[in-house]
Amino acid sequence: xxxxxxxxxxxxxxxxxxxxxxxxxxxxxxxxxxxxxxxxxxxxxxxxxxxxxxxxxxxxxxxxxxxxxxxxxxxxxxxxxxxxxxxxxxxxxxxxxxxxxxxxxxxxxxxxxxxxxxxxxxxxxxxxxxxxxxxxxxxxxxxxxxxxxxxxxxxxxxxxxxxxxxxxxxxxxxxxxxxxxxxxxxxxxxxxxxxxxxxxxxx
Amino acid sequence: xxxxxxxxxxxxxxxxxxxxxxxxxxxxxxxxxxxxxxxxxxxxxxxxxxxxxxxxxxxxxxxxxxxxxxxxxxxxxxxxxxxxxxxxxxxxxxxxxxxxxxxxxxxxxxxxxxxxxxxxxxxxxxxxxxxxxxxxxxxxxxxxxxxxxxxxxxxxxxxxxxxxxxxxxxxxxxxxxxxxxxxxxxxxxxxxxxxxxxxxxxxxxxxxxxxxxxxxxxxxxxxxxxxxxxxxxxxxxxxxxxxxxxxxxxxxxxxxxxxxxxxxxxxxxxxxxxxxxxxxxxxxxxxxxxxxxxxxxxxxxxxxxxxxxxxxxxxxxxxxxxxxxxxxxxxxxxxxxxxxxxxxxxxxxxxxxxxxxxxxxxxxxxxxxxxxxxxxxxxxxxxxxxxxxxxxxxxxxxxxxxxxxxxxxxxxxxxxxxxxxxxxxxxxxxxxxxxxxxxxxxxxxxxxxxxxxxxxxxxxxxxxxxxxxxxxxxxxxxxxxxxxxxxxxxxxxxxxxxxxxxxxxxxxxxxxxxxxxxxxxxxxxxxxxxxxxxxxxxxxxxxxxxxxxxxxxxxxxxxxxxxxxxxxxxxxxxxxxxxxxxxxxxxxxxxxxxxxxxxxxxxxxxxxxxxxxxxxxxxxxxxxxxxxxxxxxxxxxxxxxxxxxxxxxxxxxxxxxxxxxxxxxxxxxxxxxxxxxxxxxxxxxxxxxxxxxxxxxxxxxxxxxxxxxxxxxxxxxxxxxxxxxxxxxxxxxxxxxxxxxxx
Numbered sequence: 046x047x048x049x050x051x052x053x054x055x056x057x058x059x060x061x062x063x064x065x066x067x068x069x070x071x072x073x074x075x076x077x078x079x080x081x082x083x084x085x086x087x088x089x090x091x092x093x094x095x096x097x098x099x100x101x102x103x104x105x106x107x108x109x110x111x112x113x114x115x116x117x118x119x120x121x122x123x124x125x126x127x128x129x130x131x132x133x134x135x136x137x138x139x140x141x142x143x144x145x146x147x148x149x150x151x152x153x154x155x156x157x158x159x160x161x162x163x164x165x166x167x168x169x170x171x172x173x174x175x176x177x178x179x180x181x182x183x184x185x186x187x188x189x190x191x192x193x194x195x196x197x198x199x200x201x202x203x204x205x206x207x208x209x210x211x212x213x214x215x216x217x218x219x220x221x222x223x224x225x226x227x228x229x230x231x232x233x234x235x236x237x238x239x240x241x242x243x244x245x246x247x248x
Numbered sequence: 249x250x251x252x253x254x255x256x257x258x259x260x261x262x263x264x265x266x267x268x269x270x271x272x273x274x275x276x277x278x279x280x281x282x283x284x285x286x287x288x289x290x291x292x293x294x295x296x297x298x299x300x301x302x303x304x305x306x307x308x309x310x311x312x313x314x315x316x317x318x319x320x321x322x323x324x325x326x327x328x329x330x331x332x333x334x335x336x337x338x339x340x341x342x343x344x345x346x347x348x349x350x351x352x353x354x355x356x357x358x359x360x361x362x363x364x365x366x367x368x369x370x371x372x373x374x375x376x377x378x379x380x381x382x383x384x385x386x387x388x389x390x391x392x393x394x395x396x397x398x399x400x401x402x403x404x405x406x407x408x409x410x411x412x413x414x415x416x417x418x419x420x421x422x423x424x425x426x427x428x429x430x431x432x433x434x435x436x437x438x439x440x441x442x443x444x445x446x447x448x449x450x451x452x453x454x455x456x457x458x459x460x461x462x463x464x465x466x467x468x469x470x471x472x473x474x475x476x477x478x479x480x481x482x483x484x485x486x487x488x489x490x491x492x493x494x495x496x497x498x499x500x501x502x503x504x505x506x507x508x509x510x511x512x513x514x515x516x517x518x519x520x521x522x523x524x525x526x527x528x529x530x531x532x533x534x535x536x537x538x539x540x541x542x543x544x545x546x547x548x549x550x551x552x553x554x555x556x557x558x559x560x561x562x563x564x565x566x567x568x569x570x571x572x573x574x575x576x577x578x579x580x581x582x583x584x585x586x587x588x589x590x591x592x593x594x595x596x597x598x599x600x601x602x603x604x605x606x607x608x609x610x611x612x613x614x615x616x617x618x619x620x621x622x623x624x625x626x627x628x629x630x631x632x633x634x635x636x637x638x639x640x641x642x643x644x645x646x647x648x649x650x651x652x653x654x655x656x657x658x659x660x661x662x663x664x665x666x667x668x669x670x671x672x673x674x675x676x677x678x679x680x681x682x683x684x685x686x687x688x689x690x691x692x693x694x695x696x697x698x699x700x701x702x703x704x705x706x707x708x709x710x711x712x713x714x715x716x717x718x719x720x721x722x723x724x725x726x727x728x729x730x731x732x733x734x735x736x737x738x739x740x741x742x743x744x745x746x747x748x749x750x751x752x753x754x755x756x757x758x759x760x761x762x763x764x765x766x767x768x769x770x771x772x773x774x775x776x777x778x779x780x781x782x783x784x785x786x787x788x789x790x791x792x793x794x795x796x797x798x799x800x801x802x803x804x805x806x807x808x809x810x811x812x813x814x815x816x817x818x819x820x821x822x823x824x825x826x827x828x829x830x831x832x833x834x835x836x837x838x839x840x841x842x843x844x845x846x847x848x849x850x851x852x853x854x855x856x857x858x859x860x861x862x863x864x865x866x867x868x869x870x871x872x873x874x875x876x877x878x879x880x881x882x883x884x885x886x887x888x889x890x891x892x893x894x895x896x897x898x899x900x901x902x903x904x905x906x907x908x909x910x911x912x913x914x915x916x917x918x919x920x921x922x923x924x925x926x927x928x929x930x931x932x933x934x935x936x937x938x939x940x941x942x943x944x945x946x947x948x949x950x951x952x953x954x955x956x957x958x959x960x961x962x963x964x965x966x967x968x969x970x971x972x973x974x975x976x977x978x979x980x981x982x983x984x985x986x987x988x989x990x991x
Contacts (some may be wrong), residue, residue, distance in 0.1 A: 112771035124517040160520070161380055161513040162468035162476075176452065177469045183454040222521070223292065224529035230293055 080095060082228045089214045091242035094191075101199045103246070105133065107191040109214050114234045115215065118181070120225065121165075126157035128170070128220035129188060131212060135197055135246060138207045147208065148197050153217070154188055202246070211243035259526065268547050271302040299539050306546035313553040315774040326567030327560040334559060338552030343545060350541040357533050365523055373516045380512045384501065388478050391499045392466045394421060394690060395480040399495045404487040406437050414439035424474060425498040429481075429579055431491065442473065449474075451481050459483050459494050459700065468509075471498055476506040500683055555952050566597055578605035625920070637731040639689075641724050645666045654713070655735045656681070657705055676896055681712065681733070687731055688716055700732075706899025708948025708968040711737045733976035741945065748814030760807045763800045769797035813924065813935050818948060819860040822968050826902060827854055829861065833868045841876045844885035851891045855969035859947050867943045870936045871906045871963060878910035878961065885909065894966060901966045909960040913953070913958055921953060940965075 090160040094107035112130065113121070121127055131152040153170040164177045165184035178184035202208055216237035218229045228233035306793050317335070320328035398417050405413050414426045418439040427448045428436040433456050438448045449472065456463045460485045469479040477500045501509065546701045562582070569580040580601050626649075629636050635652030635661070639645060644667050648660035658675045672682035680701050688697040694716045703710045714733040719726070774793040778786050827850045834848045872887065879885030887908050894901040913921060922941040923935060924925040940963075944951045949967040956962055 063907075094687065120524065124521040125524065159513065160516055161377060161384075161509055162470070164467070164469065166470060175470060175472050178452045179467065183452055186453070222525055224525045224532045225277055227296070227532050227535055228991050230296070247447045 088114060089239035090215075090239045091096070091212055091214065091239050092189075092208075094242050094244060096196060096246060098199060099193075101169060102150045103193040103196045103199060103210075105191060105210075105212070107194075107212055107242075108133075109183045109189040109239070111189050111214070113185075113216075114237065115239065116232070120221075121156065121158055121181075124158060124160065124221060124222075125153050125225070126215040128153055128155045129214060129219040130217045131191065131214050133194075133196060133210065134211050135202075135210050138209050144209070147201060150196060152191070152194065154218045155220075156184055156188060209243050209248040210246045211241045213246070214239045214242045251776050254516060262574070267302065267305065267509060268551075271306075271543055271547070272301065283384070296535075299543070303539070303542055303546060306543070306550055310546060310549050310553070313333050313550070317553075323340050325482050326571070326708065327564030331553075331556045331560045335397075335549070335552045339545075339549045340427075342552070344546030346541060346544050350537065353537055354534060357537065357905075358530055361526055361530055361533075370519065373519050376512045377516045380509045383505070384478070384509065387501070387505075388466045388480075390466070391422075391478050391480055391497070392464060392482070394424075394496065395466075395482050396498045398462065398497070399484045400497060401965060402484050402493070410553040411439065412438040419637060421497070423497040423499050424477070425496075427496045428484075431458075431493070436493065445473070448496075449479075449697070451479065455481055456494070457480075458878035460492065462492075465748040465772070468501070469498075471500075476499050476500060476501045476509055481845075566594065566906050569597060569601065573601055573604065598665065633734065635714075635731075635733045635735075639668065639729045639731065641727040645671065646728065652733070653884065655710070655733065656703075657707055675705075677703050684714060685716060685750065689718065700736075704950045705896065706901070706968055709737065709945065709950050710735055711740050717928045737948075745814075752811040752814035755807050755810055760804060763803055763807075767800040770800070771939075809935055812940065813939055819863060821858050821860055823856045823859055824859045824864060825854070825856050825861075826864070826904060826967075828849070829864060830867065830889055830891060830904070832864065833872060837872050837876065841879070841885070843883060844876055844887060846872070847886070847888045849888065849890040851893055853901055854891045854893055855900055857947070857967045858970050859967065862945045863946065867940050867965075870940045874940075875906055875908040875910070876959075878908055882910060900969045902969050903964055903966050905962060905964040907956070907960060909958070911959055912955050912959060922951070 069071065089112065090110045092108040092110055094105065096103045096105055098104075111127060111132070113127070118125060131154075133148075133150040134146055135148040137147050138144050155168045155170055157166050157168075158164075159166055159177075162177070162217070164179060165181055167176045167184050167188050168174070176184075176187055178187065195211070216235065218235060221229055222237075225235075260467075265342055303903065317328060317332055320968045321332065327620045357495060371760045398421060401414060401417065402410060410428050414428060416438050417423075418426045418441065424442070425438070425440040425445070425448050427438040427450070429450075430436055433450065433453075435448065435450070449469075451459075451465070458465050458483050459482075462485075464480070464482040466478060470476055471479070473714070477494065477498045479498055481496045482493050484495055486493055500506070506915060527649060557675075565582045571580050572580040577600055579680050581598055584594060584598075629647075629649035630651070632649060632651050635655040636647075636649045637645060637652055644665050645660065645663055646665075648664070650941045653660050656675075656678060658671070658678065665669050668685060672678045684699050684701045688699065691906060697716045698713065701712045701714050703712060712733045713736050715733045716729060718729050770793040774790055778789055781789055830850060835848055836844045872889075876885075879887065889904065890905045890907075892903045892905070894903045922937050924938040941951050944965055945969070947967055949965055952964050952966075954962045954964070
């Protein structure tokens with residue numbers, strides 16, 4: 046039987062309103078948080094990536110094209126250091142279940158402009174290694190050249206299983222100065238992230 | 249049941265305080281992170297999202313409250329409009345100062361940030377940087393020349409010799425590191441003042457490209473472990489070969505100059521970064537401030553809803569309670585709010601409803617008592633055998649008991665509100681009663697009157713004894729009259745019967761008893777003395793004794809006739825059709841008297857009456873005989889008998905009329921025509937018409953005598969008809985015997 050009592054329908058309407066409100070409030074921040082991920086994702090591109098097994102260690106060689114947006118270059122030229130993060134993941138692939146993560150690595154490099162010397166400094170934040178360049182292109186070329194990066198000890202992989210590795214590069218918005226961050230969160234011009242580049246890894 | 253505490257908790261101030269508190273904390277953390285706090289900086293995006301979610305929740309709550317309020321206003325719920333007014337007032341009160349604060353805060357913020365930057369400072373810093381560059385340029389040019397002179401010494405040096413030569417050159421120069429590079433950037437030889445440096449700092453591809461173009465490169469560089477240094481790379485044309493080599497030298501900038509250059513560069517970079525971040529900084533602060541403003545506004549509006557609802561709750565209760573009281577529910581007790589003015593009002597309301605409820609109960613008790621008394625009075629009046637009518641000051645009938653309806657045979661309950669005149673015009677048989685009341689009722693207040701009234705309706709003749717009183721009342725609404733009447737028809741009949749019975753008994757005792765000795769004595773005288781007397785005397789004696797005996801017999805007949813008249817009737821009433829009886833007697837008398845014609849005009853539709861056939865026969869005998877006797881010695885005497893049906897307000901009546909064309913009624917007897925022993929005839933007993941009248945009254949009828957202008961006498965008799973005609977009881981008893989009306 047249909048209950049047509051007004052009190053019950055009002056209570057149902059009230060519960061529905063609360064549910065809608067809750068969902069809307071939970072979804073409301075998503076556009077803000079997701080804006081950085083939208084926009085031109087292809088500004089950073091992993092051109093190639095491969096691994097070599099040398100002395101039981103997988104070494105990563107990769108080439109990445111960093112195409113900074115004009116806003117990012119303007120910030121760089123105004124003395125704002127930019128941090129680029131290379132995210133590397135080794136996955137154990139499975140046909141039945143989702144892929145398991147074997148290892149996660151991160152390589153962070155910062156690029157900054159030195160006004161006195163009119164140079165671009167590229168610093169490997171993991172090793173502290175410095176390199177200076179007279180122009181931005183040369184600095185980005187060095188930044189995008191990954192050679193002999195020790196990725197994984199082979200003994201961590203089981204024989205018989207299939208593995209894959211993937212790599213992506215992104216501009217670390219969290220490392221920007223705080224006043225820039227809201228704009229970086231809201232503007233797609235700061236959402237500089239490459240797609241994942243994945244390749245098989247044979248133990 | 250378990251949901252009640254939760255519901256109370258959810259609807260109380262706790263959720264509001266919690267939400268506002270959480271949002272405040274979130275805003276504080278966001279503000280801290282905006283001010284470069286490393287502690288909250290990483291959480292900035294989450295804090296931003298959390299705050300926006302909180303604001304959406306607040307907007308949702310406000311919308312829900314608005315919807316609820318609009319629905320209450322549409323439904324005209326008590327206190328809804330007051331709540332709306334309070335919400336608008338609170339919101340406007342909050343909006344004005346917060347907006348002002350927001351505006352001026354933004355102004356101060358923007359001006360404050362702008363004030364950090366000064367053109368002169370910027371120029372000074374740029375000039376400082378330029379000065380530093382100029383100073384270092386001079387140094388670099390010296391170093392370049394020095395490096396080129398060193399390179400010239402390596403023009404014809406083989407790769408194997410170059411290491412030694414580089415060591416010599418290093419020792420004789422200010423360089424901290426000298427490296428000989430091939431065309432492709434390969435290190436041929438290297439010499440450094442730092443023995444731990446295994447690999448020299450190499451020039452970048454951009455520098456190598458420049459040098460390959462046979463251009464020297466000199467520039468400042470930040471060298472690891474060396475600090476600010478001058479990097480110089482010059483080309484070397486190998487003698488006798490097309491091979492190009494490069495000589496790189498790293499010359500540390502003097503420490504003091506390096507410190508100064510670092511300071512200038514750091515200040516310049518910081519200032520430039522700040523200048524660049526000026527707009528994002530304003531944007532960031534404006535965003536935080538706007539969030540705070542929105543939060544303050546929305547929280548104020550929401551709290552305005554909560555406060556207004558809380559404030560109007562007692563008023564809403566009061567309105568609900570007032571409506572309940574207006575609807576007659578005096579049991580309303582409002583919940584006690586705080587001990588404030590509204591609380592006092594609610595307490596007063598509760599006290600008022602309590603007293604109203606008491607008064608109402610008291611009134612209801614009194615009303616019940618009055619109703620009980622009224623019902624008791626109605627029962628008493630209903631059980632009274634007397635009819636009681638009350639008439640209001642407008643002469644309209646106000647109350648009538650059931651006895652009055654029975655006596656008058658009128659549905660008086662349907663006539664309440666009508667005047668007696670209207671009722672009497674609708675029911676004509678009540679006219680005598682109305683006339684009697686109308687004459688007496690005008691006598692005045694407080695005066696009582698009594699009168700005997702005779703009605704003649706469908707039930708026949710009724711004698712009522714009426715008593716009326718005008719009521720005295722201070723309030724004209726309650727003034728009026730009371731009319732009490734009793735049907736004394738039977739009583740009068742009984743009294744009359746008793747009186748006549750007594751007369752008959754006395755006559756028998758006083759007159760009839762002596763007659764027999766008189767008669768016997770006369771006969772004895774005749775028997776004793778007749779034989780002894782002379783024939784003449786005997787003849788005289790016999791004639792006189794015969795006269796005595798005859799007169800005594802005559803007196804006995806008279807006494808017997810009177811006894812018969814006075815004897816209580818033993819009636820055998822049955823449905824009786826008058827027409828056959830009339831026809832029978834007409835045939836009996838037709839031609840019995842010479843010179844007198846007897847005509848009958850009978851109504852074929854004459855209804856049946858309830859009557860004793862013998863008594864009715866006697867009645868007709870007496871009437872016809874009386875008419876014939878009136879026409880004695882009259883030429884062309886004519887007697888007419890006619891029956892008719894009469895319709896009155898009380899029902900049908902059967903009318904019997906006997907007319908003659910005799911000399912009429914002498915004036916001396918007209919008033920006493922129906923009294924016993926009233927006769928104009930020499931041999932009449934004087935009981936003929938008295939008996940007729942008696943029989944008519946025994947049957948509840950009316951008798952009337954008229955003298956038409958054409959002469960003679962016309963006697964009409966009206967008898968009530970049987971109510972259920974054709975449904976005569978088989979036992980011969982009348983359906984509604986008049987004498988048993990009040991039995």
